[in-house]
Amino acid sequence: MANSILLNFSADLSLNPEGKHVRDGLSTALRTGNNLWLSCDERSTIERLTEQPDGSFGQHKAFDLNDYLQLPDKDDSEIDIEGIGYANHYLWLLGSHSLKRRKPRKHQSVAKQMKRLAQLKSDPNRYLLARIPIVQDKETGNYTLYKECPNPGVSGEMLHAAQLKGSPHSSQLLDELRKDEHIGPFTHLPGKDNGFDIEGLATKGNRLFLGLRGPVLRGWAIVLEVELEEDGDHYLKLKQLLPERPYKKHFLHLKGKGIRELRMLGDDIYILAGPTMDLDGVIAVYRWRNGATIEQETMVHTADLERLCEVAHGHGEDTGKDKAEGLAIYDEHNLMVVFDSPTENRKVKDNSVLADLISIDKAARAG
Template structure:
């Protein structure tokens, strides 16, 4: 079992504090910082500086405003990764679509039944972006213009694994990116949906250098991982692989689990037997906390603060609970 500390605190005003869905950590001039984003945010990303071993405070001077219109729909920030070499934040929109959902507290039962028959799909084009935010290493201020890439949907439309899901809403097994990790100058995009037959979850691998091109790249990888039927809710790079928060593809309350994945494709055959040790190792079950209003949290973000030969020290945040209810986990390898 992990050693779990629940006394990590975020102080200051967190934007959309009950909807945190993305987190990463880095240093500014030797001082530890976190960056957090919300899936309900239109264009704000916040930085928090460490004030104690288990406390972080919002640094209002370093708030990032992404270059989208104030009238834009939500960007649906679901994942963030940081490159220490270039001091660049990669901020990922979910690239998902949606349709009307049941609203038990706002609609009558009859109205909700009608909503379940609705065929209109909202394309939510503001979600179809990857932002590159370069920071000044000494101050943490944004350096130069914030870059953005919007060609991923073009790649999906031509990809044999993904193209049949491109017009399906998220939560209905449509495309929904919720994991992002950086390793060896490549971005690993983890999908909440779709889950393919055989419970294979796609992970797209793209070269960071391709983000500087206006045209979609011709070369990329789709690796497939199995998480016992679950989807990717977030992922982060560690030595020799990745940590993955696995959870429901849809709106089910759970279960949530934490896995190690070595990064290799998990489609096997008579010419490629299953390896030992396996490519994926179940590390822990995650029991989401309950908020003061009775709402159950959804494990949505993970960042590794430190790694040793025997354990990971990771911070996990939860959607649907104030300030993400940050938890510090010591996880045995």
């Protein structure tokens, strides 16, 4: 059910300051017209590719988010962008909001390795939830980012970049979630330890659906629903959706898997789901029928989700590789999956990589 599609990156735009290639850390993908938007989890740029006559994507252009937003750390600190969405002429961007645990290094003493394993790290830019105006150029057909520009759909109205209020250690969203009875106890844990970790974003008008890789509670994954409203000076704030809190919770029984990505097609929500912790395991695509039409908080049982197909993942000699992280709506019949840590077989020459194209119709029939 999966075919390959080639993504070509530019050699002079592809390496971060540490020398990691953008194709080795793809974390999310979104298609707008002929453009494919991608992010790498260890940089502060958004990448745009354009569809070519042969069906591949190329003409790589990078957009530095420091040119549009007030990032807490402007010194190339990673944002760990795990979600991109598009609605109402805005490109929405979402950081993971997660903590990191340091990795032990084999060459060090046992004592030093243990010490590193006890250390947690917080990157200031990870707490980003923002929007940037995105408008299609009528001559080239390409979508381009702007800090501020006229709204092509509303005469006399201006679009402007804005972000949720926060600090180098938190955001308004995380401040609220620390008080939550389900999520609060996990906000002090790193994402790879089943701690709080956002890894999916889908948009429906003014509504944002945030998919959590963790925590997973007794097999149940969590989708948060929020709306943002203006708060002056190019900032946003959470709209009060319920009397007791400014967000809704939806629990989905994915049998222990966390959410890696969310995408919307019509009123259906497509879910890329996989292990919440740092391990190889089954990664699958689910369809939540009419998920975008639900107005109340809900418990979505396994029987109410369509398991469309499994996605390739590393095992054996390729353990730890081919980690499916991004899901895009390629067209009304196909999904595109991009991978973090691709295998050598997925890499093409020095600057290209293969993504997978999955037929929704074939997957549904097979399931």
